[in-house]
Amino acid sequence: MKKQLLFILILINALPILAQRPADQAQLKADISFLASDAMKGRLTGSIYQDIAAEFIASRFLEIGLKTKGDKNSYLQTFYYAPSADPHNTANLSIHSGDSVKIINVAGYIDNGGLSTIIIGAHYDHLGEGTSSFSLSAEGGIHNGADDNSSGVSLMLQLAQSLSKVKSKYNYLFLAFSGEEFGLWGSNYYVKHPTIDLKKVAVMINLDMVGRLKDDNTLLIGGVGTSPIWKEQLEKTNVSQLKLTFDESGSGPSDHTSFYFKDLPVLFYFTGQHSDYHKITDDTEKINFNGMMKIYENIFTLVRSLEKVNEIPFTKTKEEKQERVSMKVTLGIMPDYMYNEGGLRIDGVKEDKPAAHAGLKSGDIILELGKFQVTDIQSYMHALNGIEPGSKVVIKYKRDGKIVTSDVQF
Secondary structure, eight states, rough: OHHHHHHHHHHHHHHHHHTTTHHHHHHHHHHHHHTTSSTTTTBBSSHHHHHHHHHHHHHHHHHHTOOOSSTSSSSSSEEOOOGGGOOTTTTOOOTTTTOOEEEEEEEEEEEEOEEEEEEEEEEEBBOSSOOOOSSSOOOOOOOOOOOIIIHHHHHHHHHHHTTTTSOEEEEEEEEEESSSSGTSSHHHHHHHHHHSGGEEEEEEEEEEEOOOTTTTTTEEEEEEGTTTHHHHHHHHHHHOOOOEEOOOOSSSSSSSHHHHTTTTEEEEOOOOOOOTSSSSSSGGGOOOOHHHHHHHHHHHHHHHHHGGOOOOOOOOOOOOOOOOOSSSSOOOEEEETTTOSSSSEEEEEEEEEEHHHTTTEEEEEEEEEETTTTOSSHHHHHHHHHTTTTTEEEEEEEEEEEEEEEEEOO
């Protein structure tokens, strides 16, 4: 009863926002604004605010007209998980042995009588208030997670709304996962306890952090190596003319990985890291809603194009062997993981760190660090590993097309 009353109170406070629904972009903003509001306290896995977020998503599924695909004729799939019992858990959670966490997946379904189903998913959990021992952030304050991952959930809901109005040879399953931040708990549980036959799934499309499309319109799409049809289809359906960056791998730190390891083709949409990642500054006003609409148009066009595809064959991807590097020093930057044009582009600079003291800025492209050439993220990590604490080295970087050098004190 307490949870229901709290949900009603939060919903009443959000009614002025939710009243904006008629237009597509306004609906995206309404959904993100609700999930990423201070009232939701950061949607920490296992918290009452996780439960309220799940109920909100279920209410949106009901409004759209989706069928229930959770437990007991509901939208919710609820389970309990004891992280301390998992030998592969690396989240360093301060939970007493034997404690279990309540986790809720939300599942809505469009039954078109098809022989196979397209899954579109996103995670809705985040880091709470950062002061709990059960959190990945040491920063106190509400982690609203507007981009991570209210953006993915809102885009999933928009696609559900649109796909509910079209005829298709596919069924559609929409999945909102919790526990992603701590180790893909929700999606891992779902593939082991599916509510549909996974052998009849055509593809799983994962939307995680799709709210910060940059000025250069770069969109990373992972999983393109999981089917030989992906590259051609993605390029052909790039109706928003985005700058597409492809990653072959079917695995990564998000929920599509759970489905890839069930031998299913996957796609992973991501607009990139930023300086607000896992911080209390990841707020709604920083979302690029025009960019989200461009991504929506591309995904909707891709999904509709699959009507003419006879088969989406699955292929395993070659995982790059990345040598584990223990860095001796830190530069204090946020790398742009999507940049692949030589060097390492900086997405953000942390205050009071060596990079900031050396005058580096977001957008600079690091070319050399000391005696090491920097061509990508791996060579950058090797460079840091080769520098001793207390050293002063020369950093060479490109800014606005010009080569600049500075001294960096570690």
